[in-house]
Amino acid sequence: KIKIKINPSAFVFCQVDPIQSMAKYYTINKDELLSSGQDKLKDIDLFFRNWSLTFQYTNMYTQIGCTADLITGIRAEELTPSGLKNLVCDIKPVTVSVRNYIIEAVTANMCGYKASESCLNRVRQFYSNRPLVVPAQRIESWVFPSAASSAGIKTTQNIPLSHVTDMCLLFPKDARHVTCYENPCYFDMQINTMNRNFPDFPMNTLNEQYFTMQLQANNLDNIFEACDEYEDSLATPRASKTRRYNPVSDYTSFFITIQCERNSNGALIFDGLDTQNQNTSIELKGHPIFAGEVDTYYNVDTNGKHPPPPILCTVHDTFWIFSPASGGSCLYDTTHSFDQVINQVTA
Known part of the structure; x- marks a missing residue:
């Protein structure tokens, strides 16, 4: 039995690329357009020839x-009596809301190991008198107390850490953001806690070293590959020293993952950060790569809106322990490390 919990606040919307819409419209209505005269065909040709990537609409x-600048109208205006026309694109702020929704289908991809029946029987026999440990993870989110300024960010959160194996950073541009997070384009970014820096080097969220670190931290450097949108959010500058760039793709898949396990001769030791339920200071600092008006993180829009504080997510190792003793039992362990749990069940 599987239960699915859906957060309606996590729904997103995006305007379809007008070029693709027009191409599909032409393909579907080609015969009708060809038989209706040349005016419509000329307008379509004008659209393809004069469409500009500089149109400042939200392409993410x-x-x-939340509100996005969307194209609400495209039309051809006649400039001269001879028939010379100009393409006009109306762009206005639009807010989309959802009153209700219906889930019509759910799809899940599950991996299997193609185990034979004899193999499964041996597994059942092995665990008939031994506990079965199923590793799991628990994620807790903490909002930092202060937001970024025009000079960057330096903020501290005091929280307890319990076998934290990873820390993730999210940079919302609106307090309502649940899934859409963009690259803040920061350098010299680090977390300091328990007298250690994470990662070992100051991060530049646009350089190659950071890109490689994120692929490795999210297991996207071997069997699994990152999607284009995620790679774009990691590697695409949002501005230069003099101007902001209009996005040509979706850059809202950004988050920072920082591994916290100890590294011993190339192998991770699964102990994580643990403060024995005592609060500890976690400091986040960083500076904008593109300062001033071209800082697309601090300057959310041209109306003076600035972002809320960033979010810290801590990832904890937890374990489901199923035991056949006394008719069967189930324990959800949130207080012990990987080594401690394994030592308990193998003792």
Whole structure:
């Protein structure tokens, strides 16, 4: 039995590329257009020839309930009596909301090991008198107390750490953002806690070293590959020293993953950060690569809007322990490390 919990606030919307819409419209209505005269065909030709990537509309996913600059109208205006026309694109702020929704289908991809029946029987026999440990993870989110300024960010959160194996950083541009996070384009970014820096080097969220670190931290450097949108969010500058860039793809898949396990001769030791339920200071600092008006993180829009504080997510190792003793039992262990749990069940 599988239960699915859906957060309606996590829904997003995005305007379809007008070029693709027009191409599909032409393909579907080709015969009708060819028989209706040349005026419509000339307008379509004008559209393809004069469409400009400089049109400042939101070309990324936006959280439902938030506002995006969308194209609300495209038309050809006649400039001269001889028939010379100009392409006019109307762009206005639009807010999309959802009143209700219906889930019509759910798809899940599950991996299997193609184990034979004899293999499964041996597994059942092996665990008939031994506990079965199923590793799991628990994620907790903490909002930092202060937001970024025009000079960068330096903020501290005091929280307890319990076998934290990873820390993730999210940089919302709106307090309502749940899934849409963009690259803040920062350098000299690090977390300091328990007298250690994470990672070992100051991060530049646009350089190759950081890109490689993120692929490795999210297991996307071997069997699994990152999607184009995720790679774009890691590697695409949002501005230069003099101007902001209009996005040509979706850059809202950004987050920072920092591994916290100890590295011993190339192998991770699964102990994580643990403060024995005592609060510890976690400091985040960084500076914008593109300062001033071209800082697309601090300057959310041209109306003076600035982002809320960043979010810290801590990832904890937890374990489901199923035991056949006394008719069967199930324990959800959130207080012990990997080594401690394994030592308990193998003692």
